[in-house]
Amino acid sequence: MIHLDQVSFSLIHSGQKLSILKNISLSVAKGEVVGLLGPSGSGKSTLLALLAGVEQATAGVVQVNGVRLNGLSSDQLAHFRRQHLGVVFQEFHLVPTLTAWENVALPLDLAGLPGSRQRAMAMLEQVGLAHRANHRPTELSGGEQQRVAIARAFVGCPPLILADEPTGNLDQNTSQHIIDLLFSCVAAWGSTLFLVTHDPQLARRADRCLHLVDGCLEGSQPCG
Ligand SMILES: Nc1ncnc2c1ncn2[C@@H]1O[C@H](COP(=O)(O)OP(=O)(O)OP(=O)(O)O)[C@@H](O)[C@H]1O
Ligand SMILES: [Mg+2]
Helix, strand or coil, X not given: CEEEEEEEEEEEXXXXXXXXXXXXXXXXXXXXXXXXXXXXXXXXXXXXXXXXXXXXXXXXXXEECCEECCCCCHHHHHHHHHHHEEEECCCCCCXXXXXXXXXXXXXXXXXXXXXXXXXXXXXXXXXXXXXXXXXXXXXXXXXXXXXXXXXXXXXXXXXXXXXXXXXXXXXXXXXXXXXXXXXXXXXXXXXXXXXXXXXXXXXXXXXXXXXXXXXXXXXXXCCC
């Protein structure tokens, strides 16, 4: 599902080259649940951005579900995301002018799938937000926005779900409910889940965990 070969990502900041990710190679099989752990600033969200085709690797090969992302145009990358991915970004990236309901329906509408309104409402119910369906993102709490982002990522039953700290804004009970939902969805659909987390409760349920330290992938270590 995911193949990275010698991937690096660097950028120029104030005239200086910053190496954010260094020579990352990894493979994730279809149906695996992989946790990505590491200190703040180690490059976890940047790695997710490369897998989502939001950033382009400056070296190495990024291949996701058989698609080589290097050198694709922004239109091709948008098409790739619609076909293969659900993403929960760390900052959510909900569309501010759309309601919660419309945000969740959006991936289905863009793919031209029927029944988007009903499916979006069913997903909002599953994350406990049916009563906020007509609220815009600014009218929702941080944890509510996070659950809308989760509903949007899952509504199309995508083969790969990328989630950046998906329980970061949730209380213990809501978090447990959302984790159960994530795992029941990926089990039911055979999807692959690649998630960044600082939450030991969530990390323990991954099949394996990868550790990023200062942009380098360390060997596999226990998840808990
Ligand atoms: N556009 C940018 N310009 C300059 N530096 C950047 C830029 N984007 C990311 N960085 C730097 O890259 C490093 C990795 O950032 P990233 O967001 O991937 O970390 P992270 O592991 O997700 O951290 P956190 O756990 O806090 O979310 C950080 O040191 C950050 O300051
Ligand atoms: Mg991050």
